[in-house]
Amino acid sequence: MKSSSKKESDKISCANTLAKPKTDRMICPNCKSPNNKVLETRQQGESELRRRRECLDCKQRFSTIESWLIRMPYVVKKDGAREPFDGQKLRRGLQLACLKRPVSLPQIESIVQKVTTRLSAAGEREVKSLEIGHWVIRELKELDHVAYVRFASVYSTFEDINEFVRSLSHDLENPSAKSELQ
Numbered sequence: 767m768k769s770s771s772k773k774e775s776d777k778i779s780c781a782n783t784l785a786k787p788k789t790d791r792m793i794c795p796n797c798k799s800p801n802n803k804v805l806e807t808r809q810q811g812e813s814e815l816r817r818r819r820e821c822l823d824c825k826q827r828f829s830t831i832e833s834w835l836i837r838m839p840y841v842v843k844k845d846g847a848r849e850p851f852d853g854q855k856l857r858r859g860l861q862l863a864c865l866k867r868p869v870s871l872p873q874i875e876s877i878v879q880k881v882t883t884r885l886s887a888a889g890e891r892e893v894k895s896l897e898i899g900h901w902v903i904r905e906l907k908e909l910d911h912v913a914y915v916r917f918a919s920v921y922s923t924f925e926d927i928n929e930f931v932r933s934l935s936h937d938l939e940n941p942s943a944k945s946e947l948q
């Protein structure tokens with residue numbers, strides 16, 4: 767068996783075996799050896815698999831993520847403009863709508879995941895921004911009434927997550943505008 771007294775020379779030799787760059791195996795970030803074993807595999811959400819690996823040559827441990835590579839449909843706004851779906855924007859909008867409300871980050875994350883999964887499963891080239899807003903609103907309704915009203919009132923007016931985030935930030939920073947939200 768291999769001892770733990772591996773030296774620099776070994777690192778160099780295993781790096782050299784990788785002179786051919788073509789490999790379909792995960793290579794070690796330290797010594798670039800393709801020889802590693804999986805120590806642990808963990809499912810993260812529905813779409814992600816994380817693997818903890820150990821390099822058999824230099825013993826470096828590292829993690830890899832396997833996830834779906836998905837072609838998402840374009841989001842069509844009310845004015846006809848198209849843009850790629852941005853889960854991060856949706857997340858921010860939700861976080862703002864749920865500010866100081868009893869909705870946890872995992873719950874928000876779950877909505878983002880559901881919307882993302884639904885969009886990818888739709889198989890459409892384009893999805894209306896309004897439709898996405900409705901999916902989110904339906905999910906929020908189950909969780910918290912205030913967050914739901916905040917999201918619904920602003921989203922249905924603007925139908926644009928960017929404008930929505932801007933407007934909601936503004937409202938939350940200005941207490942005078944608060945009454946509109948409740």
Ligand SMILES: [Zn+2]
Pocket residue numbers: 794795796797798799821822823824825826
């Ligand atoms: Zn290595």
